Amino acid sequence: MPPQIPSKGYKTLDTNYNINQLSLNIATAYEPEDDHPAHYINQLVEKLAVKNTQVMGRPREYDPRMMLKLVLLAYSYGLVSCRKIARFARENVVAMWLTQEHQPTYRTIARFIVSTDLEAMIQASFKEFHDYLDDNGLIDEASFIDGTKILANANKYSFVWKKRTIKYSELNAQKANELLKELKVAEVKIDFTNSEMSLDQLDTVIALLEQRIAELNQRVNETVKVSPNPAKQERRHAKKYLRAAKHIRQKNHEYETQKQIAGSRNSYSKTDHDATFMRLKEDPMRNGQTKPAYNLQIMTNSQYVLGYGLMQNPTDTRTLIPFLNQLAQNEVLGREIVADAGYGSERNYKYIEDHFPDKTALIPYSTMIKENSRKWRSDDRKVMNWEYHEDDDFYINPAGVRFNFKRYAYRHDHYGFRRDFKVYQAEKFDENHRLIPQALTRAGNTKYIMVNPQWEYFKAKARHSLSNSNTYSRRKYDVETVFGNLKAYLGFKRFTVRGLLKAKRQIGIALMALNMKKLADRRRPFQNIQSKKEEPFGILSIPNGSLIIKGLCHSPLYIY
Incomplete structure (x- = not known):
């Protein structure tokens, strides 16, 4: 007989463990604990009025509600990579409960994160979440607004500065005028008499030069034996001016495109045209170097994010007015607007007084x-x-x-x-x-x-x-805490997608996942503590699909 393990000081071995034993599997047998964020994610998404608007095109492989539940749960765990989310759906039992054991690929998840369906669902979820908190008395009428910078998915040395572009465009125009003066005194004979040169006139010069070169080619073919051939010399000068004119036209087109992309901004990134170069607090080199980023604006109450906006402006002053209009349109703006001194300007004060007369602005100015x-x-x-x-x-x-x-x-x-x-x-x-x-x-x-x-x-x-108000003292621990949880807890410091619209959809997932985590953590202390005494008997289920009959004997009886 094998030696017996003494019972005193040791736990008895479970002899019923056998991974190869046949069992009755039930797909939905497992359910997370009552205070798990998965329950709140499931309830929130199920309340959304999601309709299948697809009429033509590729049919959906998975339900959008299931995809949103999976992505929200994965982001609450700090998983942003689509490959990691796909693996999370296969291996995590809570994710399997939410998806009912569906296993979407990482490509399907990546397409869903940047889809228009997700944007509509996220916007609706914030409104639904606000109404839920308001009905349960978890928020009041204060709206705490603040912003932070999130790195864009762009190369940090791919900057294009608008002032430099304007300067080089003016220098290029000077080169065009100098080229015109040279053409007037050169040996190349073209019919062009304008004194100034613009982009349209440059195209005319190029067309005349190409026509002249074609004529010179014919003359060179007719006078092959003439040496030295004056037609060859004139053609050589014409080709030189043609190359210079095409180069100037190309640069003009390049500078105009850069100014059009920049718009009212001072800079943009070549790898992500919507990203603007900003100074970030997270500066490892401590040299004040600007990096491509987006300005995230959020509105919170009781550390819940009730609205957000992604801006391209480096400063917070110019972001307040469009953000307030967005919050008012979504019907989530409270009676008191609370923000720091970075938002205190005459333009913002005047706009709030004119367009939101029933709101109270608790915003200090810079020198207060x-x-x-x-x-x-x-x-x-x-x-x-x-x-x-x-x-x-x-x-x-x-x-x-x-x-x-x-x-x-x-x-x-x-x-x-x-x-x-x-x-x-x-x-x-x-x-x-x-x-x-x-x-x-x-x-x-x-x-x-x-x-x-x-x-x-x-x-x-x-x-x-x-x-006359004590609400402003809550601002620091209400809105600043959300930024800390977003960057430290979720680890969301950089976008994985490019473009303003796609980045806005991704940050919406992260903020709503943070809300679900916060709601679960806050509701946990207020739940009733269940009694530790076991019931006389009952039937329970475990994740592997087996059934347990309790109360019939001292030890559970497993039925496979």
Whole structure:
């Protein structure tokens, strides 16, 4: 007999384990625990009104709902690669439960991630998720907005700068004019008398040169024995000018294409035309090098992402207005709009007041904290520290110089927004008609100041709103935490697709997967703890499809 293993201090071996034993398999026998994110993913996707809109073309191999469930679960595990997701569907038991043991290939998953069906389902899922949280009292009326940079799937040295393109385009135009001047004094005889050269005129010159070269070829064939042959010399010069003209035309076409791709942006990547070069906080070399990326804007509440947008602008200031319009269109914008000082501008304040009068903007401006410092309040150069008389509309600086209102003025910024100013000019003479030295600059000119009343009004309104609300203090741990979970927990720091539309669909999957994970983690502590006592008897199932009858004896009885 084999030696017996002592029972004291050891666990008894399970003699029923046999991987080759015949068993009754049930495909859907396994079910995850109640607090698993897979349950929330299944409920969310099933509530979506997904219709099979396919009429023509290649038939679908898998249900879009099943594909969305699989992708959301894989992204919640930090799996972004399509090959890893395909392997995940074959080997993970939770994924097998969601897909009902369907095993799509990585190519099918890759096509689904960038499909239009996914975009519609993701947008609908965010609205459905917002309504679910609102009905269960998990969110309030605050909308926390912030942005971060996500690396694009592009080479970091494939930049095209718009200013460089404009400069080289102007130099190329100068080369075209110089070529025209050379053609007028050259031996090549073409009928072209215009003084300036444009792209259309360049095509005319090239056509005339090609026609002249064809005539010279015929003359060379007729005068083969003539040496030296003047037709050959003229043809040689004509070919040289033809090559130069074609090169200039090619460069003109290249520069115009680059300016058209860049649009209003300052740069773009050659490998991903929609990506813009931005400065990222994740800079391993710490040299401030710009990298191709997208600006991700999200709106959160209670650390749930309720809306998102992918922008091409490096700064957050210009992204607020289109993002607010998108949130309002999706009906997820709350009563309080909370953002950091990077969004505080006169244009944004004015737009919120004009288009969202029922919303409260809790957005500080850039110098709000500095204005409360002792150094700022003791600075005599700041107009806010001067004495102002509203009735007569004049300022008196600490030196006693009076600045009277003179005229109105306005300025347009780089993006066309108009700012209205009031110009105040200093009084050069006192009551005795003596010159006041403090009213003059070093060059002897009269000093003047420009005050923007609308900007001062919005600054005062922002200070009043922030002082009467405690919501702004929640911003850091509400929206910043989501970015940390996205990059650290999910490991989503770089897109795997190229193009703005495709990248927007991919980031939507990652953010919704993060919501499912957050919802499962938060609902777990509030669930009722089940009793540890076993029921008198019952029938349970295990993942391999076997049935267990409990309560009939001290040890479970397995039925295969």
